[in-house]
Amino acid sequence: ISTNALMEKLYLKYEQKPWTETLKLVHFCMDKPLGRPVSNPPDGPLLSCMEKIQRTLNAKSLFSVMNRLQSLSRQKGLNSHVSPSGTTCYITSDMFYIEVQLEKDGKVMDVKLAHLGEAPVICDDLVRHLRMKNYDAFGKILEDLSNLYLIPGNSEMKAKGYLALQSLEKDLYSMSLQDRTEDVSRVTEVLHGKVGHLVPRTGGTPMNIEFYISPYQVLEAELNPDSQVCGAKIVVTVEGTDTLHRLPISPLIADFQTGEDGNPAFLLLTDELSMDLSACFLLKSHQPIPMSSFSIEEIQRLTGRIQIADLKLAPLYELIVQSTLKEKHNEDLSTHNSCFSVSLPDCPKHCYFINNGSEKSDLAGALVSKIPFTHPKCVPGIIEVLRHQMAYNTLISSCVSEKHINEDDSELLYFEVTPQKNTSFSVSFPHPVKDNLACVIINVITSREIQCNLHLHPEDPTLNSSDDFISRAVKRCMSVPVVMRAIFRNAAKVGA
Known part of the structure; x- marks a missing residue:
C-alpha cells in the first residue's frame, strides 16, 4: 500500500473522532514500553560496563543526565524516550510513567509521576534525589514502582492490584487518625499508636510505618534534633502470588465507629467492595527482623494462616547477635564467639556470655522481612507482635558489642544471658x-x-x-x- 493511500485511510478512520481522543492515543503509543529486557542479552556485559561508567561519572550536562536516566531505565527493565525539545525524559511502563523535566544546563526542574488512569503529580522525593545526584535512591523507587504491578494477569488485573493497595492505605490512614490528638508526639504514636507513626505514600515513596523506637534513640533525637533518628520501620505494599486472595478494592472503614475491642468497624467484603486477585498485601522491612517461632505463629494466626515465605529456622539468639553485629557494621559476623565486652562509665567492664539455648525447640527463630496479609484489620495486631519482638531483641542486643573477650580477667564482671x-x-x-x-x-x-x-x-x-x-x-x-x-x-x- 502506498504512503498516500495509507494516510488517506488513517484520515478517514479518525475523521469522526474528536481531536482530544487522537491526542490521547498518540500519547499512549509514545509511552508504551518495549517490555523488559531478556534475562541474558548478548550485549549484557557491554551494557553492564556502560552502566558502571555512568554510575562513576558525575552527570552535570543535559546530555550526560539524559544518558544516566536512560541507562538507569534500561537497568530497571523500563523504557525511556526523550522529547523533541531534548529537555524532557519519559520513563515508562504499561502501568505508569515518570516525566523528568530538565533545563538546558541539565538541572532538574520537575519530576512528575502518573499511574494508569491518574493525572500526573509532582513528586518532591524524586526531584530531591535527582537534584542531589542520588541515582541509587531514584533507581530504588523505579524498582519499587515496577514491583507494585508484578501481579499475574493483564493490565486490568494489575490496575486492580494497585486499586487494592490504595484502599488499604486509606483504611490504615483512617485508623491512624482515630486516636490522634493535636498534641500527640511522634514517639507516642510510634510506641502506642494502633498503626504506629504512619507516613502516607508520596510519589514514589511507599507508605511506611514506624512502630518501635528504643529509649536511647529517643534520647539521641532529643539531644540532636537534626540527627533524623528513626526507629524500626516497615513499608506497606502489594505483591503478586501464585494463589488467589480476596482483597478489598474499596475502603472498608466507612466512619469512625469502633467495635467492642476498640478497633474500627469494617464493612463486609462483598463482591462490590472486593475481588479475588493473585496478590496479597505486604509489610516489608528493609532490615530482616529476628523473630521467634512463637511470634511467627502468632502473626500467621492473625493473618488467617497465610504462610510467611522463605523462613530458615535457626537459634533465635544467634540471629539476634548476627543482626546486631551487622547493624554495627562489624565485618566479623561469626556467632561462634558469644562473649562480648561492654564498657560503661564509672563501672568495671562487663563481660556477657550469650547462651544460644539451641537445644530448646521453642527458642528457634527466623529472619523475617515480608509479612503477607489480606485485610487491614490484621495490621494493628501484627504491629503489636513486632513491637513485642523488637523490645525483646533490644534487651538481648544490649549485651552484644564488637569487642570479644577471649581471656579471663579478674577485673571483669561476668554475666550469662540464657533464654x-x-x-x-x-x-x-x-x-x-x-x-x-x-x-x-x-x-x-x-x-x-x-x-x-x-x-x-x-x-x-x-x-x-x-x-x-x-x-x-x-x-x-x-x-x-x-x-x-x-x-x-x-x-x-x-x-x-
Whole structure:
C-alpha cells in the first residue's frame, strides 16, 4: 500500500473522532514500553560496563543526565524516550510513567509521576534525589514502582492490584487518625499508636510505618534534633502470588465507629467492595527482623494462616547477635564467639556470655522481612507482635558489642544471658560479696510491660534492689548492662 493511500485511510478512520481522543492515543503509543529486557542479552556485559561508567561519572550536562536516566531505565527493565525539545525524559511502563523535566544546563526542574488512569503529580522525593545526584535512591523507587504491578494477569488485573493497595492505605490512614490528638508526639504514636507513626505514600515513596523506637534513640533525637533518628520501620505494599486472595478494592472503614475491642468497624467484603486477585498485601522491612517461632505463629494466626515465605529456622539468639553485629557494621559476623565486652562509665567492664539455648525447640527463630496479609484489620495486631519482638531483641542486643573477650580477667564482671520460655530470659552473675550466683529473670510480657524477679541464695545478703526497682529500670533504659550496673551500685551502698 502506498504512503498516500495509507494516510488517506488513517484520515478517514479518525475523521469522526474528536481531536482530544487522537491526542490521547498518540500519547499512549509514545509511552508504551518495549517490555523488559531478556534475562541474558548478548550485549549484557557491554551494557553492564556502560552502566558502571555512568554510575562513576558525575552527570552535570543535559546530555550526560539524559544518558544516566536512560541507562538507569534500561537497568530497571523500563523504557525511556526523550522529547523533541531534548529537555524532557519519559520513563515508562504499561502501568505508569515518570516525566523528568530538565533545563538546558541539565538541572532538574520537575519530576512528575502518573499511574494508569491518574493525572500526573509532582513528586518532591524524586526531584530531591535527582537534584542531589542520588541515582541509587531514584533507581530504588523505579524498582519499587515496577514491583507494585508484578501481579499475574493483564493490565486490568494489575490496575486492580494497585486499586487494592490504595484502599488499604486509606483504611490504615483512617485508623491512624482515630486516636490522634493535636498534641500527640511522634514517639507516642510510634510506641502506642494502633498503626504506629504512619507516613502516607508520596510519589514514589511507599507508605511506611514506624512502630518501635528504643529509649536511647529517643534520647539521641532529643539531644540532636537534626540527627533524623528513626526507629524500626516497615513499608506497606502489594505483591503478586501464585494463589488467589480476596482483597478489598474499596475502603472498608466507612466512619469512625469502633467495635467492642476498640478497633474500627469494617464493612463486609462483598463482591462490590472486593475481588479475588493473585496478590496479597505486604509489610516489608528493609532490615530482616529476628523473630521467634512463637511470634511467627502468632502473626500467621492473625493473618488467617497465610504462610510467611522463605523462613530458615535457626537459634533465635544467634540471629539476634548476627543482626546486631551487622547493624554495627562489624565485618566479623561469626556467632561462634558469644562473649562480648561492654564498657560503661564509672563501672568495671562487663563481660556477657550469650547462651544460644539451641537445644530448646521453642527458642528457634527466623529472619523475617515480608509479612503477607489480606485485610487491614490484621495490621494493628501484627504491629503489636513486632513491637513485642523488637523490645525483646533490644534487651538481648544490649549485651552484644564488637569487642570479644577471649581471656579471663579478674577485673571483669561476668554475666550469662540464657533464654527461658517464650519471651523471658535470665541474667546470672556472681554475688558481689558472696561466692554464690545471683539471677535476674526478665519477662518481656509486652513491649510496654516488663516484669523482673531477682533470685538470691537464701543465706546471701540483699542487693538492695527490689523487683519493682529492676522492672522500672529495665523499662526506662531497655539495656541489660545499665540495669546490672544499677544493681551493683545499690549492692555497694549496703556494703558501705
